[in-house]
Amino acid sequence: MSGVGIGQRPENRRQKVIKSLWAGIWLVYLSAPVVDLLNGGHSTGARIVGWTGLVGFVVWYMLLLFRTGRGDRTDVVLGSLAVLAAESTLLALTLGREWLVLFVYVSIASGAALPLRLARWTVPGASALMTVLAFVVPDARSFLGGLLIPALLGGFAMTGVRELIRTTIALREARATVAHLAANEERLRLARDLHDLLGHSLSLITLKSELAGRMLPGHPDKAAQQVADIEQVSRQALVDIREAVTGYRRARLTSELAGAQVALTAAGVAPELPAEPDLTGVPEESESALAWALREAVTNVVRHSGARRCTVELLRRQTLDGQVLELSVEDDGSGGPGSAAAPGNGLTGLAERLEKAGGELEAGRTRHGFRLVARVPAGAVADVGSGA
Numbered sequence: 001m002s003g004v005g006i007g008q009r010p011e012n013r014r015q016k017v018i019k020s021l022w023a024g025i026w027l028v029y030l031s032a033p034v035v036d037l038l039n040g041g042h043s044t045g046a047r048i049v050g051w052t053g054l055v056g057f058v059v060w061y062m063l064l065l066f067r068t069g070r071g072d073r074t075d076v077v078l079g080s081l082a083v084l085a086a087e088s089t090l091l092a093l094t095l096g097r098e099w100l101v102l103f104v105y106v107s108i109a110s111g112a113a114l115p116l117r118l119a120r121w122t123v124p125g126a127s128a129l130m131t132v133l134a135f136v137v138p139d140a141r142s143f144l145g146g147l148l149i150p151a152l153l154g155g156f157a158m159t160g161v162r163e164l165i166r167t168t169i170a171l172r173e174a175r176a177t178v179a180h181l182a183a184n185e186e187r188l189r190l191a192r193d194l195h196d197l198l199g200h201s202l203s204l205i206t207l208k209s210e211l212a213g214r215m216l217p218g219h220p221d222k223a224a225q226q227v228a229d230i231e232q233v234s235r236q237a238l239v240d241i242r243e244a245v246t247g248y249r250r251a252r253l254t255s256e257l258a259g260a261q262v263a264l265t266a267a268g269v270a271p272e273l274p275a276e277p278d279l280t281g282v283p284e285e286s287e288s289a290l291a292w293a294l295r296e297a298v299t300n301v302v303r304h305s306g307a308r309r310c311t312v313e314l315l316r317r318q319t320l321d322g323q324v325l326e327l328s329v330e331d332d333g334s335g336g337p338g339s340a341a342a343p344g345n346g347l348t349g350l351a352e353r354l355e356k357a358g359g360e361l362e363a364g365r366t367r368h369g370f371r372l373v374a375r376v377p378a379g380a381v382a383d384v385g386s387g388a
Contacts, residue, residue: 020062026108027058029101033091036098046095053091057102060084064109077113078122081106085126092133097140100147103130107151111158119162123155194241201237205230253277256291257312260298264310267302269331272311282325286376289357290314290327293374296350297329305333305370316378323378324359332369350374 036042037050064080088102103126110122127148134144212226257273264271279287294312301310310331317324351361359376 029104030054030058032098032101033095036096040096040098042095050091050095053087057084057087057091057105060087061105061109064113074114074118078118081110081113081122081126084109085129089129089133092137092140097134097137097143100130100133100137100140100143103127103133104147104151104154107155108158111155112162114159114162116159116163119155119159123152123159126155127151198237198241201233201240204233205237208233253279253287253291253294253314256294256298260294260312263298263302269301269307270309272309274312274314277314282378283357285357286325286359286378289354289359289376290325290374292353293327293350293361293372294329296346297372300346300370300372301329301331301333305331307331307333307369317375324375325378327374328371329373330366330369330371334369347372 033050033054037047037054042050060080060083064077064084084106085103088099088106091102092099107123107126110126111119114122130147130151131144134140134147208226208230212223212230215223215226254276257276261271261273298310301307310329313326313328315326315328317326347361347363354361354374354376357376359374361375362371362373364371
């Protein structure tokens with residue numbers, strides 16, 4: 001089950017509930033005001049005021065915490081904190097010493113919702129106001145030692161959490177920018193390479209086409225030779241383009257493992273992935289085939305399985321035909337891409353891709369989910385038989 005990452009705003013009701021529960025755990029220290037309302041001997045009117053004030057305080061406090069790390073106007077936050085501090089003062093003076101604990105939450109909200117340049121003043125300010133009230137409210141001095149340290153430490157600790165969240169947000173945005181720039185650079189590089197590959201060939205085809213057109217009436221044999229040259233040049237250009245595109249589309253196992261981590265986590269599936277693999281001596285065709293197998297398997301897990309956990313293993317095995325590299329992807333879901341008797345188009349295409357690389361594919365239901373195993377030669381293809 002996925003939660004809300006640091007610096008990531010809740011995007012749906014489930015994530016909002018998770019963050020609310022995480023922040024609400026610390027509201028347990030409000031048990032003192034609750035017990036005071038239940039057993040403090042207050043009048044009915046005082047209890048109504050107390051319950052109304054306590055509920056309003058908690059709602060206001062939670063709203064401030066949910067604004068943590070956002071670029072909101074500080075005057076709005078300062079005004080909200082002033083309202084919390086005034087409400088805490090009124091409740092402490094009216095209902096007694098148990099209500100001084102509200103200032104701890106005022107201090108924590110200050111550290112969470114304000115930048116450090118302001119929080120370094122508001123956190124001690126809330127603590128100082130609590131100290132003054134402790135000398136005014138009857139029998140409240142004994143509570144001061146147990147509340148002053150949590151107020152100061154909690155408030156300044158939340159300033160660190162706020163800065164961590166802001167830094168995480170900045171890093172996430174920077175990473176997205178770098179990825180966008182890298183994609184643009186890759187497109188530009190592909191455009192340059194295609195221009196270099198096709199520029200000469202197309203120019204030559206154009207020139208020979210013009211020559212063939214001029215020779216056709218009087219010298220058909222020479223025109224035929226030019227047409228044959230055009231065919232040869234165009235075939236070679238087609239080969240060059242295919243090689244270029246194949247090189248750009250070649251999948252890498254390391255990149256696919258990183259992509260699987262992101263995809264599974266985003267889908268709420270707990271991933272168990274191997275460390276960065278040692279692919280020394282592994283042919284590019286074998287690595288590419290395993291990378292496509294991993295992508296197809298993870299896609300099926302995310303879209304169809306309904307799994308909560310996915311385990312990926314990558315092993316080298318010694319067989320009679322030589323070393324093989326084995327990739328297994330297993331989930332605990334109830335769905336799957338299809339039965340072994342009627343595999344989906346994705347698995348059919350994957351089996352054909354593995355077969356071209358000298359490997360094989362196994363996929364089917366297990367007792368607790370679905371398992372896909374792909375094997376490819378780990379050495380030179382020539383050293384591995386077709387039954388590898």
